[in-house]
Amino acid sequence: MGVEIGNSTDPRFVRYREPVLLQKDGKDAGEDLTGDFTPAETGNHCLAGSGIGKTEILIDDELVFQQEGNFSDPMGVLFNAQTATETRHAFVTGRVYRVRIRSYPPSNVGLEILEARTGFRMGFTLSSDADADLQGEAVNLAREADYAVVFTGHDPQWETEGRDQESFHLPRHGSQDALVSAVATANCNTIVVNSTGVAAAMPWLDDVAGLLQAWFPGQECGNSIVDVLTGSCEPRGSPADHLPPPDRGCACVRKLPGTYHGKQLEVEYAEGVFVGYRHYDCLPRDKVNFPFGFGLSYTSFGLGEMEVFRGSDDTFTVACTVSNTGKLAGGVAVQVYVGRARQHADHPVKCLVVFEKVRLSVGATQKGVMLFTAKGFAYYDEDRSSWVVDAGQYNVALGRSAADIAQTVPIQIEHEITYAP
Incomplete structure (x- = not known):
């Protein structure tokens, strides 16, 4: 059902008169909107309504919908993002029906943007469409x-x-x-x-x-x-997050839907740095439908032997050849991760430090060169207010997703490295 102020020859639309604004003490106290509706066909058609605050819909002075108080999700009404309550009403084609909507501001809604504001929605679906x-x-x-x-x-x-x-x-x-x-x-x-x-x-x-x-x-x-x-x-996209099966292994699922403190819903995000692929690296592979960085192609690619060179100022260079071994031109996202050789419960298995999208014609080979610094796999020490890389052995991993690692090369950090925040 559409809304049109003035005249309309389309029977799907309500021809509304100018709304009556209700006021109390000079403030918005609601809205009263009345119009005429001529249905396109006879049937027990569907109506839906919702309002930020108390809302009523009357047809020929018969109350067909009533929302007693604030909607359960007032912001959802404001953004047209909440399912409205549905009901049925009998209509006969060719007859003109008087439609009246009365809606009022919410009470004690707790959101300043909605205080003393009136907002409502009304929807309509023919029974032939709803029951199809x-x-x-x-x-x-x-x-x-x-x-x-x-x-x-x-x-x-x-x-x-x-x-x-x-x-x-x-x-x-x-x-x-x-x-x-x-x-x-x-x-x-x-x-x-x-x-x-x-x-x-x-x-x-x-x-x-x-x-x-x-x-x-x-x-x-x-x-x-x-x-x-x-x-x-040729598809070349790679997701920037894991796509997990339903309710299996999501980092925050144990903390949802949260706890109410009075009227305020609070959710504790206790996963720390273990979000995205850093979380799923700690779980079995079947906890993921598609891992971070995954992407299929209409062609195929081969990765040559990886070389890692250390330069000055804790800069590293990764080099490897990438070949299109298939029958179509295409592209692949080559990804480099770094992780501790000896795993630690407080640190992720690995961190993405650099990646490059390589596009190749059929049979072509290209040498890829990627740079990263030690800060790419540093962790933040709150007590010292610094980014820190501990001394020790790390593995540089080359792959096409967080779960598809083709090869690794060890590197050694001789002394602790710190970076200012």
Whole structure:
């Protein structure tokens, strides 16, 4: 349902009159909005509503929706990022219905930006759309197709600032996961294109032929996704974090959802430096779907023998050859990590110190040279207010992801090194 002030010939829109602003002692005390609605078809259609504060929706003076007080997530309403409460109401096509919305500011909301502010949302869906068996339609199409491509992910309603996600799983109520599983059962050549800005659970991962993690690529997303799927462009991306299975091994999962102190929810982030790949390096490989730096290609690459040279001022140079051994031009992210030869419980297994994206034509070989300093694997000593590299032996590791290490070379730090913060 759309909102339009003035005249409209589109029966999907409510033709609202200018809203009546309610005031008390010169302050915003609510809003009263009235308009006319002519449904496009007869049915028991779906209505949804939510407000920052108390909100009511009336149709022909009949109360059909009532939110008694503040919404559970007022910021979610402000950012259009919270699921509204749904109800059903019978409509007859051709009849004009009077729609009235009354909404009031929140009380004791605890957020200055929302104090004395009125905000609400109202949604509408035809029963023919709400009750349609879209998953069944998708399965029938998949059975007849050579390949099935399923698009999943988040939109601004589910992933936005000002609020946390409700679940590690894709929205909504498992419907996306169920859709992927059903289509994959009908077509063994099912490819999932997932657009999220964060890691998400993928319980169907072993049942699909391919996955393209598209993130949020912007206005050229359609063209870029098609180019990668059809092979017009060789994928060269590498995730900047691990993508774990649902609820398995996440560093902070034991501290979630946090503890309320009065009305304030507090979460203790006790993992210290063990975040991202530094955390997953301490866990078995099956705790990760895709490790940090992972990325498939339509071609293949070979890494030559690594050499490590130490220069002055604690600078190191890593050199190795990279070869395109496949049948297509492409690129690979060559990554260098450094870790202690003798592991210590207070320090990560290894730290990424430098990486380089190497792009090669078919059959080409290039010598890669990368520089890093000892500060790249230093730790911060709070008592000394300094970055510190302990004396001892370290391993320089070369690979294509945090979990795909091709070779290591030992180096020796003779004396402790400190850096000012």
